[in-house]
Amino acid sequence: MNNQKQQKPTLTGQRFKTRKRDEKERFDPTQFQESIVQGLNQTGSDLEAVAKFLDASGAKLDYRRYAETLFDILVAGGMLAPGGTLSDDMTRTEFCLFTANEDLETMQAYAQVFNKLIRRYKYLEKGFEEEIKKLLLFLKGFDESERNKLAMLAGILLANGNISASILNSLYNENLVKEGVSAAFAVKLFKSWIYEKDINCVACSLRKVGMDNRLMELFPANKRSPEHFSKYFTDAGLKELADFARNQLSIGARKELQKELHEQMARGDPQREIIAYTREEMKKAGLSEQALISIIWSSVMSCVEWNKKEELVTEQAIKHLKQYSPLLKAFTSQGQSEISLLVKVQEYCYDNIHFMKAFQKIVVLLYKADVLSEEAILKWYSEGQQNKGKGMFLEQMKKFVEWLKNAEEESESEEDEAD
Numbered sequence: 074m075n076n077q078k079q080q081k082p083t084l085t086g087q088r089f090k091t092r093k094r095d096e097k098e099r100f101d102p103t104q105f106q107e108s109i110v111q112g113l114n115q116t117g118s119d120l121e122a123v124a125k126f127l128d129a130s131g132a133k134l135d136y137r138r139y140a141e142t143l144f145d146i147l148v149a150g151g152m153l154a155p156g157g158t159l160s161d162d163m164t165r166t167e168f169c170l171f172t173a174n175e176d177l178e179t180m181q182a183y184a185q186v187f188n189k190l191i192r193r194y195k196y197l198e199k200g201f202e203e204e205i206k207k208l209l210l211f212l213k214g215f216d217e218s219e220r221n222k223l224a225m226l227a228g229i230l231l232a233n234g235n236i237s238a239s240i241l242n243s244l245y246n247e248n249l250v251k252e253g254v255s256a257a258f259a260v261k262l263f264k265s266w267i268y269e270k271d272i273n274c275v276a277c278s279l280r281k282v283g284m285d286n287r288l289m290e291l292f293p294a295n296k297r298s299p300e301h302f303s304k305y306f307t308d309a310g311l312k313e314l315a316d317f318a319r320n321q322l323s324i325g326a327r328k329e330l331q332k333e334l335h336e337q338m339a340r341g342d343p344q345r346e347i348i349a350y351t352r353e354e355m356k357k358a359g360l361s362e363q364a365l366i367s368i369i370w371s372s373v374m375s376c377v378e379w380n381k382k383e384e385l386v387t388e389q390a391i392k393h394l395k396q397y398s399p400l401l402k403a404f405t406s407q408g409q410s411e412i413s414l415l416v417k418v419q420e421y422c423y424d425n426i427h428f429m430k431a432f433q434k435i436v437v438l439l440y441k442a443d444v445l446s447e448e449a450i451l452k453w454y455s456e457g458q459q460n461k462g463k464g465m466f467l468e469q470m471k472k473f474v475e476w477l478k479n480a481e482e483e484s485e486s487e488e489d490e491a492d
Contacts, residue, residue, distance in 0.1 A: 105139045106164055109146050113166040118173070120182045124189045131194050140200035141207075147186070148208060148223070157214020170226065171219045177265060180225040187226075188235055202236045209243035212254050224258045228265030231278065239282045245290050256291045260309045272313040286325055288318045326358035327368055334372035338397075348403045355404075363413040366404045370417045373397045379427065387431040391438055398442035411449035414439070423462035432462075433469040447477045 112130060116122035130136075136143060145153045150172060151165035159165060173179050191197050205227060212220055230236045244255040266275055279285040289297050292305075299322055306315040330351070337347050355365050377393055380386045394401075405411045418435055422428040439445040454467065454474050 102139055102142060105134055106142055106146065106152060108134060109143060110151070110164045110166040113146070113168045117168055120186050123168075124186050127186070127190050128193050131190075136194055137196055140197055141204060143197075144201060144204040148204075149219075153211065153214075157208075157211030170222055171215070173222065175218050175222055175225075177225060177268070180222060180265070181229055183226055184229040184233060184235070187230065188233060191235060202240060205230070205236055205240045206243045209240060209258075210246055210249075212249055212258060213252070220254070220258055221261050224261030225265040228262040228267075229269055231262075231266050232269030232274070237282060238278045238284050241282075241284050241287075245287070250291065251293050256305060259288075259291050260306070260311065263306075263311055263314050264309075267311070267313065272317055275314075276317055285321050288314075288321070323358060323360065323364075326354070326360065327364070330354050330358070330360075331368050331372050334369065335376055338372060338376040344397070344400050347400060351400075351404070362404055362407055362410040366401070366410050366414045367417050369400060369404055370414060370421070373400070374421060379425075381427065383427045383430065386427045387434055390428065390431055391434060394435060394438055395442065398439065398444055401439065401444045402442065405444055408446070408449055408452070411445050412453055415445065415449065415453045419466055420461055422466070429462070429465070430469075432466050433473060436470065437473060447480075450474065451477060 108130070112126045113123065116126050142152055145151065146166065146169065148170045149157075149159060150167060150169035152160045154160050170183050173183065187201065191201055208223060209227075212223075215223065227236070227240065231238060231240075241259075244250075244259060246255070249255040249258075263275070276285065279288075289299075289302055292301060299319055302318055303315040306312070306318075333354075334347065334351065337350070351365065351369070354360075355362075360368075373394070377389075380389050401414065405414055415436070418439075419432065422432040422435070436445065436450065440447070440450060450470075451474065454470055
């Protein structure tokens, strides 16, 4: 009997001690870290076992409260002090991302560990993205190999949709940019990202967060040029990224040019000044004459408020375009530029219902003003460059085209008689 009486309090005491220990692990950051480190030391480099351990531990450890501690340990082996150094007074593990092999296959396996963890505990999603942003700000505190592993992991996570491209904001930190850390990190990151997906997916992700026009900021101001960007990333084996950035710059330059042209026209600036400015911007941005004539046409047509009555808008358009014909003529020195302008006129008249019947009169005006040549008009008519309103506009142009052909034949006949 005495023995039985002694067993009951012992069992009850054991349960009480176990509950206290569980609570300590759950709410004490030091105990939390020791529990994670101990588990990782036991699972070692077996990442499948690591994933299972993390899955099970979430039931008894407070991942929500200590998310930063958890991710610090998984990446660096222990809690990180500001700047990226490991805290001296804390327990560490040798089994983490930074001590793993520096190859894509290993980084893909680590990405799966994080993916499984976040899918299991959805509330960690935001904390994980914040952790990556923090780690990027700490890049100078890591050695080259650690930075490379983190870059490859980030690229894979971006490709998988585990994190948003907004994490790249951290790379625009002035000190990281100045010392070339940002650009070098970006090379590894984009290589793994494009390897997992393709440049189109990367471009889409960048656009979603407004990063598509900021890639040049990876370099300090004195190296922030399209030429330097293109050479740096092309030499690093990322020509498709260099081409994407160049194209984005071109799009940005076009938007800025169109905006400025609209303002110059609204102010009534002399056309010789507008032409000089446009030539300078054309050279600076590396724009072709075909691309430029489209911008000029859009600017010319958007700087006036059009009459809503069809019978009056044609007369208004003729008067307006006659005024700006010198500007249009200055940038249609090539046959292809003339065709580009004709297509833009066709699209505009089709898309704006009040201009449907104005197409032929606009083309005749541009012909008389030496903006369009008869060769360009005949080529457009015979080859059909654009389907929008094609049948209707061809019908409008029929008599004028016949006149051009007859005039051309008469001219050739006269030349033959002269010979």
